[in-house]
Amino acid sequence: MTDQVIFIDDETAIRQAVRQWLELSGLLVHCCASVSEALPLIGRNFPGVLVSDVRMPGCDGLQLLERLLHIDRDLPLILVTGHGDVNMAVQALQQGAYDFIEKPFSPERLLDSVRRALDKRRLVMENRRLREQVARKGMIEGQLLGVSRGMEQLRQQVLELAPTQVNVLIRGETGSGKELVARSLHDFSPRAAKPFVALNCAAIPENIFESELFGHESGAFTGAQAKRIGRIEHADGSSLFLDEIESMPLAQQVKLLRVIQEKSLERLGSNRSIQVDLRVISAAKPDLQAEVREGRFREDLLYRLNVAELHIPPLRERREDIPLLFEHFARLAAERHGRESPALLPTEMARLLAHDWPGNVRELVNAAERHVLGLTMPSGTPVVAEQSLAGQMEAFEAHCLHLALQRCQGSISEVMALLQLPRRTLNEKMQRHGLQRSDYLPAGGAIEEP
Missing domain, CATH: 3.40.50.300 (P-loop containing nucleotide triphosphate hydrolases)
Structure with missing residues (x-):
């Protein structure tokens, strides 16, 4: 994405000079004669910075800063000041402006401030993107x-x-x-x-x-x-x-x-x-x-x-999902019927893992509801040929690892203690089942481990 600068000044000659300086440095420059002209270009996802004169008809630098705080408080604003406006510029810095440059200024001074502000903006935008990715990932995993x-x-x-x-x-x-x-x-x-x-x-x-x-x-x-x-x-x-x-x-x-x-x-x-x-x-x-x-x-x-x-x-091709899905649907059914969800016996879990599930998730929802109501679950359905005993054990192992990582919030040392596994064995099993520690860390922070 091209770095962008919005430059606001009511003097045509200054706008032309600044545009030339910044464009020679490879920046995309939008020059505006007033704040009202610039505002339609500014949004939360604007990938650049603002440079504005302090004294202008209609809206001064402090008023512009106040508006930016409502649009995006992380959008850098560099103020260009005359000698008599330095006190106002210092006040603006205290209120959140990024920098101020006193007139007359050299192209190098302006470019240095702009580049530093762009580095900050890129970091802000990247952090937002990563947070949004994590939020979307967490939301879709719940869906x-x-x-x-x-x-x-x-x-x-x-x-x-x-x-x-x-x-x-x-x-x-x-x-x-x-x-x-x-x-x-x-x-x-x-x-x-x-x-x-x-x-x-x-x-x-x-x-x-x-x-x-x-x-x-x-x-x-x-x-x-x-x-x-x-x-x-x-x-x-x-x-x-x-x-x-x-x-x-x-x-x-x-x-x-x-x-x-x-x-x-x-x-x-x-x-x-x-x-x-x-x-x-x-x-x-x-x-x-x-x-x-x-x-x-x-x-x-x-x-x-x-x-x-x-x-x-189909569900028969992802049997390691069956325990998690069954637990989820049983909890929903229990809430719907106002009763507790009885714990699954090992033999019942084995039956769930061995079942062919021709009706897929819809059939599993029905089985969870019947379990909560104390009715019988699927039985007697032949196990598909490719689902050997080893395959069923693999699916159950993946589920146990998932529950342990979830309970311990991604703490490998706690999972090792809980499952009584050495670190190398745990790492190998997690890799084999495609489980990532990062998926289980608590929101807003990470658990430090040696």
Whole structure:
């Protein structure tokens, strides 16, 4: 990112001279004749510094500083002062200004102050970025639960794709949590302030599908007694989630393609085009390329929807997540029913880890609820061939390490004592299971260890 300087002075000759000095040093310079001209350029994410004369019509240096404290108190302000304004400049320093330069000043003096202020600004912006990353990571880990490498990779992909505007196709089996992933893409995007709009394509009868998606005018068809806003129009400026997209009728696929391409739609019974700004997130169980080959899905629409693809691994492929997820869902069920969640016996945990979970997370939610209510959990389901005893033991070991790191807040020495493991063995096991100490440190600080 190019270092930027906003220079404010009401004298044209000084603005021209300063612009030339700073641009020769490789800086991007915005010159303004007044504070009011400069304010629209200033924001919390401005990647530079301000240099301003103290005495100007309409707003002096102290007034500018007061405004900056409300916009971003970490934005450096360098004041340029005449001899009679030194006392005012000192007062400004006490109130948070970065530096002041007395007139007349040399290019070297100005450039030295600007460069130091830019170094400070870069450090502030980098620290903010890191704090935001940590906050987002912590938030998404509370939304997309799991300690497996597959879930860690999925969370990272969601955080990378969420700020973009690209359409995303989510692939996953029934009950794997496709809508939750779609909501995460929306929640961590710039569109998060607007409502997330979801539609299950398999749940809408074909004869009302077009009206549901595109809306209709009053009298557009028999029974259309009033105007109706469709899901696409309702999602203007937001995210539209189309679940089970493979169930969308071919006739509506053509119309959806046109909306995506032209960013506009027409309600049923209307000839007026309505501009829409939306991001389409879709989800499918089957391979849509196979649906294309069978003539059930349009290839051109698939290309528009599948700019990026996310795959949710089935629960049987991430068994190390089962104990954590079960504990979470059991706690929610206990709160909902106003009762305690009974502790799991080792045999019950073994049964959970061995179960094939054809219904994925949705089935696990049901099992947790039944456990809280004192009903039986899944039993008798054959263990998948690839889930050997060694595999089940690996999953249970990963869960034990996760719980210990969580309980000890990332303190390796405490985990070693708790699990009675030497440091080398613990490090090897953490590396094998993809567990990072940094993920368990308490917020706002780190535990120092030798």
